[in-house]
Amino acid sequence: MTTLSPTSLLLPTSTAGSLPKPSWLAEPEKIWSPWALEGDQLMDAKQDALRVSLQEQLHAGIDIVSDGEQTRQHFVTTFIEHLDGVDFKQRATVKIRDRYDASVPTVVGAVxxxxxxxxxxxxxxxxxxxxxxKWALPGPMTMIDTLYDSHYKSREKLAWEFAKILNDEARELEAAGVDIIQFDEPAFNVFFDDVNDWGVATLERAIEGLKCETAVHICYGYGIKANNDWKKTLGSEWRQYEQAFPKLQQSSIDIISLECQNSHVPMDLIELIRGKKVMIGAIDVATNTIETPEEVANTLRKALQFVDADKLYPSTNCGMAPLSRQVARGKLAALSAGAAIVRKELTA
Structure with a gap:
């Protein structure tokens, strides 16, 4: 039982996803990093890392905490590894989010x-x-974008199957005491026709029947070279959210998480999701520069022009797995301090 609900505190802070892993668990500052241990030792190490990650969040003053994704190698594939119908030995090269080639598992049967x-x-x-x-799960569209499908041969059909599976998992996470279940859908910033034709609908199937709060996290990706290079091609204004926000505003999802710090997203796009709770990315995960509390506060002040204070959730742009633990600690502390500045202004 939680001592406060996610909505009882003004401007509750959280992270968008992963936090750096300690070197005794996996190679640091790297996504898809292999585990350093095996068997029972690995299980103990994962739980120890989760404890450490939690304590670092609490020490930094983060209000809505997570596991920091310490027990998973990757935000999508670790979930898929536990499903039937996907062969991790039969691999194919696909272009992930139309951005970079990756060797991925193959869907060989019913998932x-x-x-x-x-x-x-x-x-x-x-x-x-x-x-x-808060617990993060991969969204249906981002799951299908991380696989080669030789069975369904339809992105939409596979997404609906994953949505049902995710809903089963989400219901059990809710029963385990999770307050917010977040679905990571960076693919929503790329496949705009699919998002509006069936992407939002499959997301709603994934949250069907949940009583806890639900969120969708839509970002421009980890701070890795492929993503940073892609961002350089997007021009002076990043308006991708314009494509999905109207449909999401009409959806039953509670919270929409977006990237704002050091991005070229026009803040007024938030007006398109008026009425929703908004998780504002006020920490840039693509740089080692630690924001000042005032820089965070300034991002939040800009967002408050378009979202009511009781619906604003300060967060990070994306996960921080590729960063050093020292940098991540500094960024978490800056997020909390910046939120505190604005919270004080709002309640003065």
């Missing part, structure tokens, strides 16, 4: 989930803290 994937980890996190907790 299904035989048992929960993250529920034990969520129960472990829930037992460590009374703070509100």
């Amino acid at each position: 299904s989930r035989q048992k929960p994937v993250f529920v034990d980890d969520a129960k472990f996190l829930r037992a460590q803290t009374d703070q509100p907790i």
